[in-house]
Amino acid sequence: MYSISEVSKTLGVTTHTLRYYEKEKIIDPKRDENRIRSYSDEDVKWLRFVMKLKQTQMPIAQIREYARLFIEGEHTVGSRLKLLENHRKAIHDQIKTLKATEEMLDYKIGAYKEFIENR
Known part of the structure; x- marks a missing residue:
């Protein structure tokens, strides 16, 4: 079992972030008799997954919904699958946009370099 500060250091997030995820019902750590989180x-494995979802721009509301569905049980597997498939599609759309932007930047950078070389 890990304290909130240990998890914070392990995952590279603030304790505030961990408390926020708890407030949003994304994580529900155990508490001891003194109400200290454990x-x-x-929990750490789940939080790593949550962080990956956040890094790929999944809105907190969708992460909360996924967590709710997971807690509800196996009968929600179809809904969880659909949620993740929709997010994967959003990621693919982001990748296409980034690649197109990279190509545009490569063109502009090349044009500027050529301009500088031919001065």
């Missing part, structure tokens, strides 16, 4: 290996 995170399991599974």
Whole structure:
């Protein structure tokens, strides 16, 4: 079991972020008799997944919905699958946009370099 500060350091996030995820019902760490949070290996694994979803711009509302569905149980597998497939499509759209932007930047950079070389 891990304290909130240990998880914070392990994952490279603030304790505020971990408390926020708890407030948003994305994570529900155990608490001891003194109400001190205690995170399991599974909690840390789940938080790593949550962080990947956030890094790929999944809105917190969708992450919260995914967490809710997971807690509800196996009968929500179809809904969870659809949510993740929709997010994967959004990621693919982001990748296309980034590639197109990179191509435009490469063109502009090349044009500027050529201009500088021919002065």
